[in-house]
Amino acid sequence: MRKFFVTFFLVIVAYVLQTTALPSITIADIAPNLLLIISAYAGYINGRTVGLFTGFSIGLLLDCQFGSILGLYALIYMLIAYLCGFFHKIYFREDSTLPIIIIGVSDFLYGLLEYIFNFAFRNKLEFGFYLKRIILPEMIYTIIFSIILYRIMLYLYKHEINILKHKKEVDDFV
Amino acid sequence: MRNRQKRFFINPKYIFIVFIILCCVLMIASARYSDNFMSARDAVGNVFSPMQAGLNSIGRTAKKCASMFKSKASLIKENEKLKDEVSDLNGKNRSLQQSLDDMNEIKKLYDLGMTYSDYPTVGAKIISKTPSNWYSSFTINKGTNDGLEVNMNVIADGGLVGIIVEAGHNYSVVRAIIDDESNVTGTFNGSTDSIDCNVSGDLTLIETGLLNVNGIPGEADITDRDLVVTSYNSPKFLPGIPIGYISDIEMDPNNLTKSGKLTPIVDFSKINSVLVITHLSEQLY
Numbered sequence: 001m002r003k004f005f006v007t008f009f010l011v012i013v014a015y016v017l018q019t020t021a022l023p024s025i026t027i028a029d030i031a032p033n034l035l036l037i038i039s040a041y042a043g044y045i046n047g048r049t050v051g052l053f054t055g056f057s058i059g060l061l062l063d064c065q066f067g068s069i070l071g072l073y074a075l076i077y078m079l080i081a082y083l084c085g086f087f088h089k090i091y092f093r094e095d096s097t098l099p100i101i102i103i104g105v106s107d108f109l110y111g112l113l114e115y116i117f118n119f120a121f122r123n124k125l126e127f128g129f130y131l132k133r134i135i136l137p138e139m140i141y142t143i144i145f146s147i148i149l150y151r152i153m154l155y156l157y158k159h160e161i162n163i164l165k166h167k168k169e170v171d172d173f174v
Numbered sequence: 175m176r177n178r179q180k181r182f183f184i185n186p187k188y189i190f191i192v193f194i195i196l197c198c199v200l201m202i203a204s205a206r207y208s209d210n211f212m213s214a215r216d217a218v219g220n221v222f223s224p225m226q227a228g229l230n231s232i233g234r235t236a237k238k239c240a241s242m243f244k245s246k247a248s249l250i251k252e253n254e255k256l257k258d259e260v261s262d263l264n265g266k267n268r269s270l271q272q273s274l275d276d277m278n279e280i281k282k283l284y285d286l287g288m289t290y291s292d293y294p295t296v297g298a299k300i301i302s303k304t305p306s307n308w309y310s311s312f313t314i315n316k317g318t319n320d321g322l323e324v325n326m327n328v329i330a331d332g333g334l335v336g337i338i339v340e341a342g343h344n345y346s347v348v349r350a351i352i353d354d355e356s357n358v359t360g361t362f363n364g365s366t367d368s369i370d371c372n373v374s375g376d377l378t379l380i381e382t383g384l385l386n387v388n389g390i391p392g393e394a395d396i397t398d399r400d401l402v403v404t405s406y407n408s409p410k411f412l413p414g415i416p417i418g419y420i421s422d423i424e425m426d427p428n429n430l431t432k433s434g435k436l437t438p439i440v441d442f443s444k445i446n447s448v449l450v451i452t453h454l455s456e457q458l459y
Contacts, residue, residue, distance in 0.1 A: 016222065019302035019313075020229045029380055030307050048186035056193055064218035066304050066311060066347065070211055071200035078197070082190050114308055119354070119377075129378050134307050 006156045007042055007054050014038045015061055030134065032141040033107060034149070035062070039081040040106045041146070041153050044099065048085030055081030076113045080106045093154065096147075103146040104139055111135030219313075219342040226302040227315050234446070293412065295329070295449040296320055301345070308377065310353040314448060317342045321452050325410050330448045333439025334358070334404060334415045338450070346450075351375055351417065352385060352442055360387070360417055361405035362396055369394040370405050373417055373436055383442070387420055388433035398423060402436055412455050 014034045022031045035058050043051020059074030067073055084102055092098075115130050124130075204211045298314040316322055318341050328335040328348050336356065340347040349356055356375040361368055371390040379385065390396065398421045404411040416439055423434040 012225075015305075016225045016229055018305040019222075020226050021233065022305070023303040024233065031305075033305075033307075035305065049184075049189060052186060052190055052193060056197075061218060061222075062305065064215045065222065065302075065313065066306070066309070069201050069208075070204035070214075071197040074200070075194065075197040078190075078193055082186070085186065114306070118308060122355075124354070124377075126378060133380060134377070138307050 003046055003050060003157065007050065010038050010153070010156070011054060011058055015058065027141060028137065030137045030141055032145040033110065033138060034145065035077070036080065036107055036110055037103060037142060037146045037149050039077050040084040040102055041099065041150060043081040043084035044087050044091060044102055045153065045157055047088040048082055051081035051085040052078055055079070072117060076110060080109055096150070099146065099150050100143055103143050107139040107142045108135060111138060215340065216342040219345045223301060223313060223315065223345040226313065230301050293451045293453045295451050296322065297447060297449055299447045300445065308354070310350040310375070310442070311339070311347055312350065313345050313347050314450070315345060316450070317344045317346050319343050322346050322450055323454065325454060327412050327415060327451045328448050329415060329451065330440050330445050332416060334411070334417045335440050335445065335448050337410060348448070350442060351438065352383070358411055358417060359405040359408040360402040363401040363403045363416070368406065369396065370407055371402070373402065379435070383438070385418065385436040385438060386433070387436045388426070388431065390432040390434070392425065392430050392432055394432065396420065396423060408455065410455055412451060412453065
């Protein structure tokens with residue numbers, strides 16, 4: 001239940017911030033992707049199912065307000081969050097390098113999918129330019145943001161269940 | 175708690191497959207029957223646009239507070255400079271007013287149509303911008319309740335900003351002309367014969383803030399810094415709205431058409447409020 005409410009709260013806050021505050025702190029016209037961080041970490045911290053629902057709801061919100069067709073962003077965000085959910089198996093609270101790698105790879109994947117679906121299909125083929133000017137800067141900016149956000153999300157989710165599970169395993173063993 | 179969780183456990187793989195199918199169905203359905211999904215989009219917009227408007231007004235107030243701490247000396251200097259400018263402009267305004275009256279007389283005689291400045295407009299504030307780095311569209315705080323409709327033209331600072339692509343009850347989404355998917359039919363101001371061209375946004379010109387212009391007839395007599403305005407031939411844009419100034423005109427490899435770059439009149443990084451022309455272009459097609 002806690003997971004549900006925390007995720008709900010995070011999605012709403014991140015969505016409102018992403019559409020209002022973040023476009024005004026752009027560096028070279030590039031804004032970090034807060035929504036991607038939320039969906040990727042929801043998957044990483046809580047597993048595939050939670051990630052899947054988080055990604056889907058974020059994507060659907062984007063589709064409703066800004067997309068031309070419903071479902072495309074939902075699919076992209078859901079796919080990324082689901083893939084991040086696989087890393088839940090090697091999730092470890094104090095590990096701070098894996099989350100950075102996860103965000104880097106997911107944001108790259110997001111950029112790639114966005115390019116393919118919305119640009120390559122319209123015969124805009126200078127991939128090198130889009131990679132250099134949009135995908136990579138966004139990736140770096142997003143990674144910097146994710147370092148701060150990871151701690152906040154860990155605090156909000158307060159991952160006690162994992163500790164309990166671990167304790168039980170130890171008890172069983174003894 | 176743990177037991178209950180175990181009882182409802184479904185392999186995420188299956189949920190994933192179900193949701194992928196759901197997304198695909200949604201995509202196809204919304205592409206085919208886009209009108210039927212408008213109410214769902216409207217609901218999301220109705221919930222979020224007040225929040226976005228609130229947060230934006232907080233940001234604006236903060237900016238205003240920060241500007242309060244300007245030094246007195248610089249303000250006095252600025253005031254003097256502005257006073258000079260006002261007296262200068264007043265003089266200019268008077269002479270312009272005179273020529274405007276003359277022009278109105280002549281216009282009446284020639285029975286010319288309205289120019290864009292005669293159209294009824296509604297002011298609106300920008301409440302949120304597209305969250306993606308790939309697009310340039312934004313949401314404004316007025317919708318169908320204020321008489322806005324899809325395909326209405328949006329202007330600011332006397333130049334074209336974009337067009338409404340989605341209108342909800344209390345919000346509308348405006349696609350800016352710098353967006354990669356935007357296309358506007360333009361013509362050259364003051365040219366006697368109609369020289370049409372296509373003004374399109376291009377993400378690869380993000381550094382310079384320019385737009386692409388192509389399809390200008392090769393024999394057209396145009397020079398750099400000519401003003402491009404919306405054309406009579408455009409099905410969605412009202413005629414005569416200034417778009418920007420052309421530059422870098424080059425002959426295309428096919429030797430039939432010319433293309434160039436366009437500097438928009440509107441500074442898209444600074445706009446906060448826009449005017450919506452509540453007059454739809456007459457459907458010619």
